[in-house]
Amino acid sequence: MIEAHGLGKTFGSVRALDSVSLSARRGTVLALLGHNGAGKTTLVSILSAALAPSEGRASIAGYDVTREARQVRQRIGLTGQFASVDGQLSGRDNLLLLARLLGAGRRAALARADELLELFGLTELADRRARTYSGGLRRRLDLAASLVGRPEVIFLDEPTTGLDPASRLNLWEIVEGLVAEGTTVLLTTQYLEEADRLADSITVLSAGSVIASGTAADLKARVGRRTVTIDLDPADDRDTALDALRRAGLTPVTGREDGAVVLPADGSREIAAVVRALDQVGIEAAELIYGEPSLDDVYLTLSGHPAGSSLLLPEGATP
Amino acid sequence: MTTSLAAPRATATTLTWQGSSALTQVRVLTWRCVRALLTDPAVLLFGLLQPVITLFVLTQVFSKMGPPPHFPPGIKYLDFVLPAVLVDNAVQSAVQSGIGLVEDLKNGLVSRLRSMPVAPGSLLVARSLATLVRSAIQAGIILLLGTTVLGYAPHGGVTAIAESVALTLFISWSLAWVFIAAAAWLRRAEPIQNLAVIAVLPMMFASSAYIPVADLPDWLAAVSRLNPLTYAIDSTRALALGLPGSTAALPALLLGAGVAAVGATLAATGFRRPLGQG
Numbered sequence: 383m384i385e386a387h388g389l390g391k392t393f394g395s396v397r398a399l400d401s402v403s404l405s406a407r408r409g410t411v412l413a414l415l416g417h418n419g420a421g422k423t424t425l426v427s428i429l430s431a432a433l434a435p436s437e438g439r440a441s442i443a444g445y446d447v448t449r450e451a452r453q454v455r456q457r458i459g460l461t462g463q464f465a466s467v468d469g470q471l472s473g474r475d476n477l478l479l480l481a482r483l484l485g486a487g488r489r490a491a492l493a494r495a496d497e498l499l500e501l502f503g504l505t506e507l508a509d510r511r512a513r514t515y516s517g518g519l520r521r522r523l524d525l526a527a528s529l530v531g532r533p534e535v536i537f538l539d540e541p542t543t544g545l546d547p548a549s550r551l552n553l554w555e556i557v558e559g560l561v562a563e564g565t566t567v568l569l570t571t572q573y574l575e576e577a578d579r580l581a582d583s584i585t586v587l588s589a590g591s592v593i594a595s596g597t598a599a600d601l602k603a604r605v606g607r608r609t610v611t612i613d614l615d616p617a618d619d620r621d622t623a624l625d626a627l628r629r630a631g632l633t634p635v636t637g638r639e640d641g642a643v644v645l646p647a648d649g650s651r652e653i654a655a656v657v658r659a660l661d662q663v664g665i666e667a668a669e670l671i672y673g674e675p676s677l678d679d680v681y682l683t684l685s686g687h688p689a690g691s692s693l694l695l696p697e698g699a700t701p
Numbered sequence: 702m703t704t705s706l707a708a709p710r711a712t713a714t715t716l717t718w719q720g721s722s723a724l725t726q727v728r729v730l731t732w733r734c735v736r737a738l739l740t741d742p743a744v745l746l747f748g749l750l751q752p753v754i755t756l757f758v759l760t761q762v763f764s765k766m767g768p769p770p771h772f773p774p775g776i777k778y779l780d781f782v783l784p785a786v787l788v789d790n791a792v793q794s795a796v797q798s799g800i801g802l803v804e805d806l807k808n809g810l811v812s813r814l815r816s817m818p819v820a821p822g823s824l825l826v827a828r829s830l831a832t833l834v835r836s837a838i839q840a841g842i843i844l845l846l847g848t849t850v851l852g853y854a855p856h857g858g859v860t861a862i863a864e865s866v867a868l869t870l871f872i873s874w875s876l877a878w879v880f881i882a883a884a885a886w887l888r889r890a891e892p893i894q895n896l897a898v899i900a901v902l903p904m905m906f907a908s909s910a911y912i913p914v915a916d917l918p919d920w921l922a923a924v925s926r927l928n929p930l931t932y933a934i935d936s937t938r939a940l941a942l943g944l945p946g947s948t949a950a951l952p953a954l955l956l957g958a959g960v961a962a963v964g965a966t967l968a969a970t971g972f973r974r975p976l977g978q979g
Contacts, residue, residue: 393975432815433975452818456716460816466809470737482729483819485718494717527813532717537816 383408383535383566384429389438391424391590398424399590401438406568406583408534411561413581414570415680421590422570423463426537429568430460443534456484459528459536463543467523469513473504476512476523480530498526502556518549525556536560538569542576554579574680578602586684594684601680605646609679610656613669614641623665630659635682644682647672726823727830734801734831738838748797749839751901752790753846756783759911760851771915776942780855783847784865784938785910788930789901790843791836791873796897798832799880803890812976825885825968829877836873840866857943865941868950872933875957878964885971909934929956 384406391399399421406412414422427433429440431451439446445453467476474495481491499505502522507515512523521541528536538557542550557580561567571577577584578598585595594601614623620636623643627634632655634645647653653672660667675683721729738744763778773781805811805824814824844862847853855861883893905911907924908931914922925931936953938944 427975430816432812452720455816455818456720458816460813462809462812464809466813468733468737468808468810470741471733475733475736479729479733480813480817481718483721483726483814483817485721485725490718524809531817 383410383443384412384440384568386425386429386440387438389425389428389440390436391421391428391433392436397590399428399435402587402590402592403438404585404592404595406566408566409561409564410582411557411567411569411580413577413584414568414587415572415574415577415584416570416587417572419589420587422587423539424590425587426460426539426568426570430458430537431455432460456531457534459531459533461521461524461528461536461538461541463540467512467515467520467527469511471512472509473512473515473523474499474508476527477530480527484531494530498529502526518545518552521545521549521553522556525553529560533565535566535568538567540570540572543572550576574675586680588684594680601684602675605675605680605683608647608673609675609683610645610647610653611637611669611671611673611679612643612645612656612660612667613671614643614665615668616641618665622663623660626659626663626665627656630655632656632659633683637682641668644679646675646679646683720818723820723823726819727826730824730827731830731834734827735834738831738835745835745838745842748793748835749790749842751793752786752839752843755789756786756843756847756851759786769912769916771913773913773942773944776856779847779851779853780942781938782911783843783853783855784869784941785905785908785934787840787843787866787869788872788934788937789905789910790839791869792876792901792905792930793897794832794836794839794873795876795880796893796901797835797880798828798877799884799893799897800890801831802828802881802884803888803893806884806888806976815976821972822969825881825965825972828881829874829965832877833870833874836870837866840869855941855943857941861941861943864950865937868940868953869933869937872937872953872957875961875964878961878968882964882967882971885968904928904930909938929960932956 384404386402386404389399389402390397402421402425404412414425416422424433428435429442429447431442431447431454434448439448441447442454443457445457447454468479471479477495477498478491481494486494496505499508502525504519504523504526507519512520515523525538525541541557542553545553554576557567557569567580569577569580581598583595583597584601586593586601594604612623614620618641620641620643624634624636627643627645632645632652634643636642637644645656647656656670759782760779763782768778802825811824815821844853844866857865880893880897883896887893907921908928909925910930914925914931917925932952933956936950939949
């Protein structure tokens with residue numbers, strides 16, 4: 383349903399995307415995971431036929447995004463990073479406007495608007511101006527707006543950024559409902575948790591390149607279900623610590639902050655190995671944090687570099 | 702991996718709607734802007750503030766001072782100045798079309814339209830037409846105040862007023878393209894507002910708007926003769942006062958058409974550029 387091969391985009395002297403390939407089958411969720419500036423929005427713009435790629439090709443539902451842009455636009459829905467609703471108009475009028483632009487007659491537009499308002503629990507607020515809505519409500523209206531034309535593919539560009547946990551959960555449930563009905567979803571996110579919950583497959587972008595892709599389970603197998611972050615005293619030598627950990631059969635990488643070391647660790651055995659290895663070389667950790675891997679950790683373990691630090695990625699990191 | 706490429710269109714479901722014509726797009730989008738205007742009277746009110754205040758202050762001041770030497774004889778100052786105030790109003794409305802487009806760019810409407818089968822020009826045309834409507838509503842209110850409160854009654858009569866107002870609206874529409882082009886390129890409200898301050902105040906004073914060009918100091922008169930607003934105002938005024946012949950509207954029409962053509966071209970090229978990257 384979504385296919386991309388060797389997509390690249392250059393803005394002036396900035397290389398925003400570099401040979402990105404991905405694919406998603408009908409009725410599945412593909413998550414694009416990456417930090418700000420990783421190229422997620424550029425990629426979404428190209429796939430939604432809003433921006434021409436510098437090279438490569440992509441298709442949505444079999445239609446080429448550059449040569450058959452109109453057919454693509456008739457089949458997609460887009461929810462951007464900022465809820466794009468017209469605050470001056472009521473919730474219903476926002477939906478009516480889009481339905482009319484898509485070619486619906488007055489009656490059909492009204493029917494579709496009411497249907498979506500109902501589905502998103504906005505019926506009671508339908509006649510209030512959208513600018514009086516809370517952030518969560520606006521995001522819901524925005525998502526409803528992207529569904530007006532019953533799209534086959536929807537793009538959700540960081541749909542839950544800035545939402546409170548309850549609104550986030552609510553939005554996740556809505557997305558799951560859409561997918562169950564056969565909609566294909568491309569979701570960009572900075573949250574590993576979100577990708578994990580919703581996505582059938584995950585593509586990790588860093589500095590415009592794909593550094594990993596696979597199912598959530600694949601990625602976790604590579605990153606480790608949990609990670610240990612070790613903060614060293616400034617007095618201790620980080621290289622000594624890294625060496626000791628490697629000798630113990632672990633795979634540490636240098637963390638984002640000075641003196642930090644991060645490594646995947648799935649259980650107490652690894653933690654014990656960490657403590658032993660450090661003890662042997664006489665290093666005492668200032669702090670030792672054991673927890674869910676963050677997006678930073680994913681980057682670190684997959685690329686061996688802190689996020690955005692380098693375009694040069696190890697060969698093995700690219701699938 | 703490539704299943705959907707191999708059998709592309711077999712999987713596509715039927716479309717709910719086939720897309721709308723450019724005419725429908727412009728109509729729907731224009732109605733959206735006009736509606737926002739009608740449901741928010743404060744916007745209209747603030748838009749009217751400057752022209753109405755100008756009208757009242759100038760007529761009061763000049764009725765005390767008496768006419769300058771080159772003032773056309775036998776004409777009330779109110780009848781002289783009201784067409785210029787309508788042009789002032791037209792410029793103010795035109796500025797709003799630019800501000801409106803910046804809002805559309807900011808609130809995400811533009812990015813949404815780009816992901817839909819909607820022609821990019823539709824929104825631009827809609828913004829220019831909404832300005833026309835706004836200008837017309839405000840002109841109607843100013844005329845109502847002018848005739849009922851101040852006693853506006855130019856020699857040309859009702860037909861002449863109608864012609865003059867129609868020309869003023871055309872000027873408003875063509876000027877809208879200047880600010881739409883500015884918005885399409887700059888994409889921020891502040892520089893447009895600054896442009897508006899420069900465009901509106903000095904350009905109105907350095908023109909034939911408030912006193913005849915011949916009564917301006919020499920250097921200001923020279924500037925006025927270069928100021929396109931002078932020709933726009935001369936035309937609408939000549940029509941309202943029923944001054945010379947049928948060619949009075951010609952300079953303003955030509956100027957307006959030229960400005961609209963250049964503005965629309967610039968707007969279309971500026972608008973096509975990619976939106977900000979995230």
